[in-house]
Amino acid sequence: MRTPAVQSVLFVGGKRTEALEAARTAGLQVIYLGRLGDMSDRHRQLADAAFLFPEFSPELALGSAVALHAFLPFDLAYTTGDAYLRIAAQINDRLGLKSNPLHTVRAVDDKALMREVLRGKPVGQVASAEVRNRTDLEHFATANGFPLILKPSRGSASKDIHVISDATSLADTARTAFTEGDTAEDAAPWVAEELLDGREFSVETHSAAGEHQILAVTEKFKNEHCVEIGHVVPARVTAAEHTLLADETRSVLTALGVEEGPAHTELILTARGPRLIETHTRPGGDAIVELIKIATGHDIHGLTFAWLSGKPADAPFEPSAAAAAIWFRTTGPGRVTAAGGEAAARTGEGVLFASLSAAVGDVVREARSSDDRCGEALAVGDDADTALRRAQAAVGRLVVEVEPLDAG
Numbered sequence: 141m142r143t144p145a146v147q148s149v150l151f152v153g154g155k156r157t158e159a160l161e162a163a164r165t166a167g168l169q170v171i172y173l174g175r176l177g178d179m180s181d182r183h184r185q186l187a188d189a190a191f192l193f194p195e196f197s198p199e200l201a202l203g204s205a206v207a208l209h210a211f212l213p214f215d216l217a218y219t220t221g222d223a224y225l226r227i228a229a230q231i232n233d234r235l236g237l238k239s240n241p242l243h244t245v246r247a248v249d250d251k252a253l254m255r256e257v258l259r260g261k262p263v264g265q266v267a268s269a270e271v272r273n274r275t276d277l278e279h280f281a282t283a284n285g286f287p288l289i290l291k292p293s294r295g296s297a298s299k300d301i302h303v304i305s306d307a308t309s310l311a312d313t314a315r316t317a318f319t320e321g322d323t324a325e326d327a328a329p330w331v332a333e334e335l336l337d338g339r340e341f342s343v344e345t346h347s348a349a350g351e352h353q354i355l356a357v358t359e360k361f362k363n364e365h366c367v368e369i370g371h372v373v374p375a376r377v378t379a380a381e382h383t384l385l386a387d388e389t390r391s392v393l394t395a396l397g398v399e400e401g402p403a404h405t406e407l408i409l410t411a412r413g414p415r416l417i418e419t420h421t422r423p424g425g426d427a428i429v430e431l432i433k434i435a436t437g438h439d440i441h442g443l444t445f446a447w448l449s450g451k452p453a454d455a456p457f458e459p460s461a462a463a464a465a466i467w468f469r470t471t472g473p474g475r476v477t478a479a480g481g482e483a484a485a486r487t488g489e490g491v492l493f494a495s496l497s498a499a500v501g502d503v504v505r506e507a508r509s510s511d512d513r514c515g516e517a518l519a520v521g522d523d524a525d526t527a528l529r530r531a532q533a534a535v536g537r538l539v540v541e542v543e544p545l546d547a548g
């Protein structure tokens with residue numbers, strides 16, 4: 141049981157409303173603070189009060205939340221949006237509101253810092269270093285060898301992930317990644333890591349008073365640019381592999397100081413055991429919340445707000461299917477000349493959802509970031525293989541034809 145129980149929540153930023161719905165269901169007062177353009181009709185229905193700004197900088201969010209608290213006190217600042225996690229933690233820290241500690245949220249939000257915090261802790265160790273220029277990267281390669289990975293320390297959506305296999309690709313990557321002569325301390329930091337080899341998973345958890353409940357292990361599929369193109373729950377793992385992934389996730393969350401709420405922890409199962417890629421103090425994206433609800437019965441937002449409001453966690457709903465999968469449509473670069481097939485995709489057996497975001501005339505890119513994906517389908521089945529096959533078949537029915545951009 142959480143003490144003190146939360147009665148009023150300040151939701152910071154974001155377009156999504158699932159967490160607000162769960163807070164209302166738990167009987168909490170809902171206050172929304174965010175960008176004017178992000179406020180939907182559904183937000184309006186769910187919020188008891190809303191404070192909106194045309195633009196919403198971190199400074200404005202922190203300052204206005206602190207001022208607001210003086211005349212409309214709330215017990216917790218909360219968000220599920222990556223862009224606002226650090227701000228919500230700063231608000232809680234400044235106002236002395238109980239939550240995940242600010243140092244925990246900072247570490248989770250900064251891949252280089254996270255590796256530093258975990259160095260020497262009882263978790264699988266990964267060679268890594270913060271790098272800001274080519275010299276730093278060369279030092280890392282000399283010390284740790286190839287292959288290695290270079291990524292933005294505060295990146296998201298798999299943007300700018302570089303796999304570096306040798307000195308030539310290091311030189312090529314350094315040319316594109318680093319600004320010439322970048323030695324200044326304020327250069328955007330990158331992190332270099334040893335390249336972990338193995339299947340990739342995410343572990344979805346809910347923490348309460350530092351105890352981490354495993355909700356599901358999700359199997360993840362990615363393309364050659366490390367962009368996620370599919371997920372299935374439950375992951376196709378042995379009981380022993382499940383235990384390894386679950387134990388490592390608990391150790392990581394404890395080592396980082398995660399106290400409460402949802403977390404989404406990404407790991408690669410290497411020959412040496414599970415190794416952390418990164419974790420987030422929020423639920424997984426890419427419809428993972430839905431996959432888990434369908435295939436395990438756990439309602440992540442419901443669990444969170446039951447805990448926060450001091451209620452015993454509701455008994456999970458019954459799973460509605462044994463397995464659920466999502467698959468994404470990707471395409472080559474160009475201008476879209478034909479788009480469709482959603483209706484056909486939805487008729488597939490076990491398909492719950494299929495949609496295409498590309499429309500004729502759009503300029504699309506090859507998938508080098510999650511934002512470049514242009515369609516998706518969610519399907520269920522009696523086992524993970526079946527759910528995956530159905531989601532993939534539905535995505536195969538989504539039509540996206542492109543012509544090269546210089547074709548007219």
Ligand SMILES: Nc1ncnc2c1ncn2[C@@H]1O[C@H](COP(=O)(O)OP(=O)(O)OP(=O)(O)O)[C@@H](O)[C@H]1O
Binds near residue numbers: 296298336367
């Ligand atoms: N050290 C590593 N070894 C092997 N693969 C890695 C490593 N680091 C990252 N990757 C691959 O790149 C992907 C994206 O990396 P990461 O999750 O750190 O970045 P991100 O931009 O936050 O991604 P996302 O927001 O899509 O989860 C990982 O899911 C993984 O497939």
Ligand SMILES: [Mg+2]
Binds near residue numbers: 406417418
């Ligand atoms: Mg990631």
